[in-house]
Amino acid sequence: MKCPTCGANLQIEDEKCPFCGNPNPFAKKHRQDMRRYHREFQETRLEVEKKARHFNSFTAKVTVIAVLFVMVIVMIFVGNEAPFRIWSNQLERDVEQNAEQYRQTLRDYEEEGNWRAFYALYDAKNISYTEEMQEYRVLGFMISDYKGVLNELTRYMDQEPDVDVSYSASRIANYLDNFYRAAGRISYEGQYYDDSYTPERLESYDRLTKDLEAALFTYCHLSKEELALLPDYSVAKKSALIEEGLLRESVANEEEKE
DSSP, X not given: OBOTTTOOBOOTTXXXXXXXXXXXXXXXXXXXXXXXXXXXXXXXXXXXXXXXXXXXXXXXXXXXXXXXXHHHHXXXXXXXXXXXXXXXXXXXXXXXXXXHHHHHHXXXXXXXXXXXXHHHHHHHXXXXXXXXTGXXXXXHHHHHHHHHHHHHHHHHHTTOTTOOHHHHHHHHHXXXXXXXXXXXXXXXXXXXXXXXXXXHHHHHHXXXXXXXXXXXXXXXXXXXXXXXXXXXXXXXXXXXXXHHHHHHHHHXXXXXXX
């Protein structure tokens, strides 16, 4: 299977993608399935051993080994492949049947710059997990990072409990780094993503970038010069710059209250 974030090869046991480090959405379900299969395996083993006592020693051993061998083979297949394939096939069928409707709706949201509505549909229909509409794959990733920045800014501005400025700045910096790497095609090289870097998509990335930087200008008080250099900064430099901006915003809010 492939990582839904970067498209790299991914094993279902991997908790995170070894290439981009993003969580593997299938790993949690896989662990749950394996725990259930392990429990059923143990229960069946005990039942087999109990019945085997009624046979002679040789027959009992052969029976137990044969049953356990079959169960191991079934567990390996079902635990690793079957659930994912069933789920994946269901997604493929739904998107294929409604491809034109989804594509037109996404195109409308893209033209309007309604990024939240775009991502809501894209995420709800799990379009990123299918082969359809690959041209929107990178835009989906970028909007996810854009949304992450706005959510983190909102959490900090609302002063939710346990919100630390360094923690918020660090999270925002990581979202920004992923965002700019995608916009510059640093993270997504190769023919697999060619459709995501057409002139039409690049124009959307530019508009989305301007919307994101407008939020940073407003809530982090970053200057135009700082925003221009932001894509080239390291994650640590981005984090330090964002933290300074958030602190300036907090001071400004306190002064307004006084």
